[in-house]
Amino acid sequence: MNTRDICFRSNGVRDILRLFHEELDALYGRGEVAVFAEMLFEAFLGWDRVRLLSSRDETVNQSDLLRFHWALEDLKRHRPIQHIIGHTDFCGCRVRVCPDVLIPRPETEEMVEAIVANMQGSKSLRVMDLCTGSGCIAIALKKAFPEAGVSAVDISPAALAVARENAKDNGTDVMFIQGDVLSPGFRPPFASCNLIVSNPPYVRESERSAMDANVLDYEPRQALFVPDADPLLFYRAIGRLAQGCLAEGGLLAMEINEALSGETAALLHGMGFCTVVHTDFRARARWIAARR
Secondary structure (H helix, E strand, O other): OOHHHHOOOOOEHHHHHHHHHHHHHHHHOHHHHHHHHHHHHHHHHOOOHHHHHHOOOOEOOHHHHHHHHHHHHHHHOOOOHHHHHOEEEEOOEEEEOOOOOOOOOHHHHHHHHHHHHHHOOOOOOEEEEEOOOOOHHHHHHHHHOOOOEEEEEEOOHHHHHHHHHHHHHOOOOOEEEEOOOOOOOOOOOOOOEEEEEEOOOOEEHHHHHHOOHHHHOOOOHHHOEEOOOOOOHHHHHHHHHHHHHEEEEEEEEEEOOHHHHHHHHHHHHHOOOEEEEEEOOOOOEEEEEEEO
16 A cells, blocks of 8 residues: 555645644644654755745655655654654764664753863863763763863663764764773773763653653663662762862763752762752753862
């Protein structure tokens, strides 16, 4: 049976867009669906927004129509748009994503941009990114500070394979290391560094029910969840590492659980750090900066 007969009234661009809105607006909202469509036309056909707006009366070939069909079906199953097109943009870098790594969020981008602004002019930087996932933070920092030594650590071999490809694609020389930051035997790659940054797991198991299906079904649980009994275990472990290898005047920056911002700041304060909790563009507590 022909896919076009099942879904699309024609292979015209106007009809493709119409069907996307008919099928998806109730799930995502009309504005979000319009963004999805723009991303798909760019990924599949190389069209930018201006070309899409001016080409509503054009048609696509049967092969491309099939790609739009499967993208529509995937979106109805809550598959992330970034997985469908295979990448996302982060701090000027194009980053491959898949179910082995978290999809970088705009809030993480804000944190990295603030770190870069704060550390402009720093010399002989040594940077360590813990729980690196896709490598987006390490890669963006290496782009911002080309002379810096940047290392990145993750427990997952699959995530590190993605991160290495992302570093190669973006022309950055990052040292990737497999390691478990929670392990008492873990040794950081640098004996002394100026910047430690991390987006560790921080979502409590009890918060799982409030999360969207596109996260729960398609992103790695190991990178998301921590037990309710000890939700700050990664911050404690990273804080201890920072006590041993963060240089004087160096910065420890970590994304945090908004609901645990006070507890996270108190934990680090008790370990000898001065802390500042930063909010994101939604005015939510999103990351913490700590110095010894």
